[in-house]
Amino acid sequence: MSTTDPLHTTAAQARSAELEELIGKDPGRFRVLTGDRPTGRLHLGHYFGTLHNRVRLQDLGVETFVLVADYQVLTDRDIAEHLTEHVEQLVLDYLAIGIDPERSTIFAHSAVPELNQLLLPFLSLVSVSELNRNPTVKDEIAHSRQAAVSGLMFTYPVHQAADILFCKADLVPVGQDQLPHLEITRTVARRFNDRYAQGTPVFPEPEALLSPAPLLLGTDGTKMSKSRGNAIALSADADETARLIRGAKTDAERHITYDPAARPEVSSLVLLAALCEGVEPRAVAEEIGDGGAAALKKRVTESVNTYLAPIRARRAAYAEDRCLVRDALRAGNERARAVAATTLQEVRSAMNAHY
Missing domain, CATH: 1.10.240.10 (Tyrosyl-Transfer RNA Synthetase)
Structure with missing residues (x-):
């Protein structure tokens, strides 16, 4: 059954409601991975769709990892323009809305090489046909800015699996359109455990936390988007x-x-x-x-x-204090890298890859 089927979505919504109850009772047992690509200014659609919820989870006491997905800017474009500026602006938005770098780990994809080392074994666990059937990838390819489909775009769901599993996140706040991506992550975790783990799973199978956030349209009546110029940015005066x-x-x-x-x-x-x-x-x-x-x-x-x-x-x-912004990111990078190094060691041990 496709993960975009109404029955699957209904089941995911029901499970999300159960998870919210569990979070309310014991938020400290959960770890969340979420994040954004630094491709432009965050807007009100982002805020009411996901950002507000991240602050809520953080304030409840859920351990939260917030990814600045800088490498993934290249997923649907040939070059990453103004990357340093976009990364700093993204972190500024995070701090301004209330993400606390003392309680949440804000980190950049490119700063955690151990995370990317998980990609190769993960790719071996997924077939080309499975990636080809992914409806989210098909949609991203259709709207790509690239002249041809890159290997990065095609394997994007496996990159996301590495993003999620490096820190062993068990909850991922997503929209319904992202359920197929998360299903790939769950598949990777399950197959790695089945193939390499000796009775003790290395990775959890993360669950979707579907947001009830309503859809806000852009000023032109279409989907609010950075690239369409129809959004009200959080940084707008x-x-x-x-x-x-x-x-x-x-x-x-x-x-x-x-x-x-x-x-x-x-x-x-x-x-x-x-x-x-x-x-x-x-x-x-x-x-x-x-x-x-x-x-x-x-x-x-x-x-x-x-x-x-x-x-x-x-x-x-x-x-006014860019050093504060960079310090927040640097500290988050260090924490994320320490977590990733531990996970990579577990993966190597499971694969008998210690030499």
């Missing part, structure tokens, strides 16, 4: 935010309602205001009523700017 929201797509109906199926653009703006205010979206729509798109955009602008004000203030303060 109040004036830029206002300008972007003024230009957001709505519809011709004056009365404001919350109906994501029939009125996706209007409903996404309503939802954004509701998320920032911590209220139900239908309550926002009812309050605006016949005020029309102008009143809706004014409400959204005020809500977003109010919500982001403390995040922007923290970001500006951190930006």
Whole structure:
């Protein structure tokens, strides 16, 4: 059965609810791996989709590893442009939203060579046909910026398996579209244990923690994306935010309602205001009523700017001290590398590869 089947998704959602209960009872028993590619400014879609949840898990006491996936920038592009700047900006966003480098490990892929050494044995555990069938890889290939499919793109799910398994993460917050990737990770862990472990598993089979986060559309009514220029960045100032929201797509109906199926653009703006205010979206729509798109955009602008004000203030303060940003990343790199070295030693022992 495909991992994109509705039945599989429903099962994953049910399991996520069970995991949330377990986290609430004993958060310290779990380890989470999550992260982003440094390809541009993080935006509100990222924040309400994943970033806010990372801070929640960290604050609950879940051990959290946050990956700056710099090597994986090359997955769907020929070169990694402005990489140093993008990495620093990404770490700034992490610190500004509340990821604490004392409680979470923020690290860069390229700084942990032991992690990448796991890739070769992991590749031996997955067939070409299995990678070829992966629906997420097919979608990424279809939207790639590369002239041809690179080996990195084709083996991307196995790279992600190394990212997750090097620290033995047992929880991975993902969207439904990432379930096939996680299934590859689970397959790699299971096959390695079956082939090499002498009765004692080396790797856990990580589980998906599906976020109930709603989908926010970009200002043009399509998926909010860095590359489409339709997103409100966390680093945007109040004036830029206002300008972007003024230009957001709505519809011709004056009365404001919350109906994501029939009125996706209007409903996404309503939802954004509701998320920032911590209220139900239908309550926002009812309050605006016949005020029309102008009143809706004014409400959204005020809500977003109010919500982001403390995040922007923290970001500006951190930006004044780039040494602090680099120190946070350096410390995280050292912690991640120590974990990866231990895991690699276990892998070598299991494979009888000590010489």
